[in-house]
Amino acid sequence: MNVLLADDHAIVREGLKLLLSTLPHLRVVGEAGSARDIHAQLRTHDVDLLTLDLGMPGVTGAPFIRELLAGFPRLKILVLTANIEPRVIRAALDAGAAGYLTKHGDPAELVTAIEAVQQGDVVIAASMRYATAGSDALHSASEPPVAEATSPVPLTPRELQVLALVAHGVTARDMGARLGISLLTARKHRENLMRKLELHSAAELTAYAVRLGLPAG
Incomplete structure (x- = not known):
């Protein structure tokens, strides 16, 4: 599986490369620090999976994801970002993202997510699943949404x-x-x-x- 790492912080990309280098079935074929770089790398390399930071220059969230998938329909996009707003998570999944993880999560969760994406599942960080409870966008059957239980005291x-x-x-x-x-x-x-x-x-x-x-x- 050829992977393109997209993050505007070089130290984050280096960390991801180090982590993914432990997985024999993955190969990092490129890096990008902006939306423009992503397009250039996708035209240059055969990329199966893009890890995408939504906070990068030129990236407009869900519209950008739709744009990429329109041009590269076989591409799988795994969002890896600090943004945990429920509306942003739902919009990214609705736009076709294969997964949504937070940068503050456990590195092991990224490895598990990539393996799930390879199998065709849609994944989301365990701590963020309440944001998509009841959403059809999340169809992975590995774990149910975590917020199905109703709070005795109604919470926003x-x-x-x-x-x-x-x-x-x-x-x-x-x-x-x-x-x-x-x-x-x-x-x-x-x-x-x-x-x-x-x-x-x-x-x-x-x-x-x-x-x-x-x-x-």
Whole structure:
């Protein structure tokens, strides 16, 4: 399987190359730091799988994915990004992405995802599956969506996001970076969630998340 790594940070690409070099059935045939570079590499190399950072220069999310698949219909696109907004995840899958992973995830999850994509599955990071609960875009039968359990206290999509991140041990600072909000706003979301659920610590939030079926890390 020929892989093209697309990320505007060279150190990230080097890390990915090091990780993928351990897999005998994969070969990294090129790198790209922008949308323009991606097109140039796809015209130059026979690429089976593209790992794509949605935050790269010139990349416009779902429209860019559609554009690539229109020109290279056999290409499989595995999004690997820091953006965990549910609407962005759903849009990418609806556009035809073969998977959606977060850069903050476990490297082993990337290896598993690539193997699943090779088998024709659509995959998504375990911590993000609540974003696509009930969506037809995710048809992999390996694991059911994690947010099928209903919270006794109704939670908004943003509150589910915060709950899932807390369950993974994400700090308020990192939560703000992932959600594109300030540190103070992230802390406020967490405090409001604890108040709403009548819980008093991250440990109690994590236990509550586990009871709902959200993964903990």
